[in-house]
Amino acid sequence: METQIKIRDLNVYYNKVHALKDINLDLPRGQITVIVGPSGCGKSTLLKTLNRFHDLADDTQVTGHVELDGVDLYAPDVEVTEVRTKVGLIAQRPFPLPMSIFENVAYGMRIHKLARGKELRDKVKHYLEVAGLWDEVKGRLNTPARDLSIGQQQRLCLARGLAVEPEVILGDEPTSSLDPISAKFIEERLEELKKDYTVVLVSHVLRQARHLADYLVFMYLGEVVEAGPAEQVLNAPKNDRTRAYLQGEFY
Amino acid sequence: MKKRWTLAHLEDRAMRTIMQLASLVLVGVLAAILVTIFIRGLPFLDLDLITKTPQGGFFLGGEGGILNAIVGSLLLAGGGTLLALFISLPIAFGINVYTGASRLASLLRMALDVLWGIPSLVYGAFGFTIMIAFGMRASLGAGILVLTLLQIPIMVRSMDEVMRMVPSELSQAAYSLGATRLEAAWSVLVRQALPGLVTAVLLAFGRGIGDAASVLFTAGFSDRIPTSLASPSASLPLAVFFQLGSPFPEVRGNGYATALVLTVLILFISMLSRFLARRLSRNVIR
Numbered sequence A: 001m002e003t004q005i006k007i008r009d010l011n012v013y014y015n016k017v018h019a020l021k022d023i024n025l026d027l028p029r030g031q032i033t034v035i036v037g038p039s040g041c042g043k044s045t046l047l048k049t050l051n052r053f054h055d056l057a058d059d060t061q062v063t064g065h066v067e068l069d070g071v072d073l074y075a076p077d078v079e080v081t082e083v084r085t086k087v088g089l090i091a092q093r094p095f096p097l098p099m100s101i102f103e104n105v106a107y108g109m110r111i112h113k114l115a116r117g118k119e120l121r122d123k124v125k126h127y128l129e130v131a132g133l134w135d136e137v138k139g140r141l142n143t144p145a146r147d148l149s150i151g152q153q154q155r156l157c158l159a160r161g162l163a164v165e166p167e168v169i170l171g172d173e174p175t176s177s178l179d180p181i182s183a184k185f186i187e188e189r190l191e192e193l194k195k196d197y198t199v200v201l202v203s204h205v206l207r208q209a210r211h212l213a214d215y216l217v218f219m220y221l222g223e224v225v226e227a228g229p230a231e232q233v234l235n236a237p238k239n240d241r242t243r244a245y246l247q248g249e250f251y
Numbered sequence B: 001m002k003k004r005w006t007l008a009h010l011e012d013r014a015m016r017t018i019m020q021l022a023s024l025v026l027v028g029v030l031a032a033i034l035v036t037i038f039i040r041g042l043p044f045l046d047l048d049l050i051t052k053t054p055q056g057g058f059f060l061g062g063e064g065g066i067l068n069a070i071v072g073s074l075l076l077a078g079g080g081t082l083l084a085l086f087i088s089l090p091i092a093f094g095i096n097v098y099t100g101a102s103r104l105a106s107l108l109r110m111a112l113d114v115l116w117g118i119p120s121l122v123y124g125a126f127g128f129t130i131m132i133a134f135g136m137r138a139s140l141g142a143g144i145l146v147l148t149l150l151q152i153p154i155m156v157r158s159m160d161e162v163m164r165m166v167p168s169e170l171s172q173a174a175y176s177l178g179a180t181r182l183e184a185a186w187s188v189l190v191r192q193a194l195p196g197l198v199t200a201v202l203l204a205f206g207r208g209i210g211d212a213a214s215v216l217f218t219a220g221f222s223d224r225i226p227t228s229l230a231s232p233s234a235s236l237p238l239a240v241f242f243q244l245g246s247p248f249p250e251v252r253g254n255g256y257a258t259a260l261v262l263t264v265l266i267l268f269i270s271m272l273s274r275f276l277a278r279r280l281s282r283n284v285i286r
């Protein structure tokens, strides 16, 4: 296993709430890491440290280090917009931008000047194909994105996120607002994507974690209790809490 | 199943009736005003009235029209709206993009609410005091400046309200693609809020074109169409005011006709705003 994301002595405070406590983790490149744990244990908080989303809130404090390929994302000379292009995020609920389907995918490439003209159109097509949406929308690229179904919107958000050429894709329960078929579809996409990307997911669904995870992180009350190859953590957890959680004794 | 009359049913009924009555009052008042203006003004509305400036003795029943006031009002309100837009948009932006829920933002909102409540006569008097200090005469330019001040609070607060309605997840979607605050604001906030922003601008225009007290001292009145920012300018509300105070029935009739012109203008603006809002909300996420 080759480490791509290295988290060291990471702490997060929401005002006085100590939400993450001394996190140390090594997340593997080109695999799917799934973070599990009971509600309120800090999964979303951890995920948001990886693309510096906590920068948006004034009263949230992050200390420690998150390194992506050896570069500390929190170093003073690192541009936050750069971090967020390298580390994409799929939100829990899809929020298309208030534009057409085409413009949603083109948006990131436009602001980062990645492509224009024919190249832009080709890339929009490419990423819609990767997200498995092209066939459904190719005839109505200029219609408002809000007219898509929720499942289609989430795939659009995936295409839009891929279009800025990230190295890591984060997903905070990206399937939880979707119907089972759309959820399965997204899962399949993510499995394909790990060829080219590192994927970090938060999941509440143990079935999903079992199915997708190559690497599993179990959190409890703001701490990482256990982390390791999914096989090992799922089949032979070292910690009693992990075992209890996996057996469905608490959520 | 048999219909049963429970208390909840009765409450529901009562509430509905009260609502309908209240709406009826509102619509009734509007209809009464429109009918009055139409009945009294329509006979006096002719092409001369809206295509000619006042000739000698117009306000004593002489020849001419109110073109000076129509053009004056459009220039005053148009200029004021344009200037107010340049000041209001950055403020509304600033409150929503950069200061967020901070103390500065709530202070600004409070200041704007107070400014909104100040009578326009006070704005006029304030503008007049400053003009005297600088030795300026009543002019189109001065009127525009005072209208700008009058329009800023209504414009900023209406823009602010629509921007606040934009879900934060939408801006976060742009941020997660590596957008800067300004990029996210332009592409998400403005697009999403655009119908509301247009409404805000036209609302401010409506307040500007309908206000008499603020332009009374500052823009003055003139029988001629203003030729420069330094020349005094007539306005529709003042034309109505002067004519309705006349002892001559034809002049009062012209006053109602002038009010009719003003009303139609405002009606047109509010219809335009609704039309534009609908057109521009094509991509808005609900």
Ligand SMILES: Nc1ncnc2c1ncn2[C@@H]1O[C@H](COP(=O)(O)OP(=O)(O)OP(=O)(O)O)[C@@H](O)[C@H]1O
Pocket (backbone or CB within 6 Å): A014, A015, A017, A019, A037, A038, A039, A040, A041, A042, A043, A044, A045, A046
């Ligand atoms: N903005 C905030 N302000 C204050 N406290 C917060 C904030 N966001 C989260 N917290 C707290 O931090 C802790 C971790 O929250 P987090 O959202 O990361 O949990 P989670 O594991 O994602 O939970 P869930 O599975 O329910 O989404 C919780 O105790 C929560 O109450």
Ligand SMILES: [Mg+2]
Pocket (backbone or CB within 6 Å): A043, A044, A045, A172
């Ligand atoms: Mg969460």
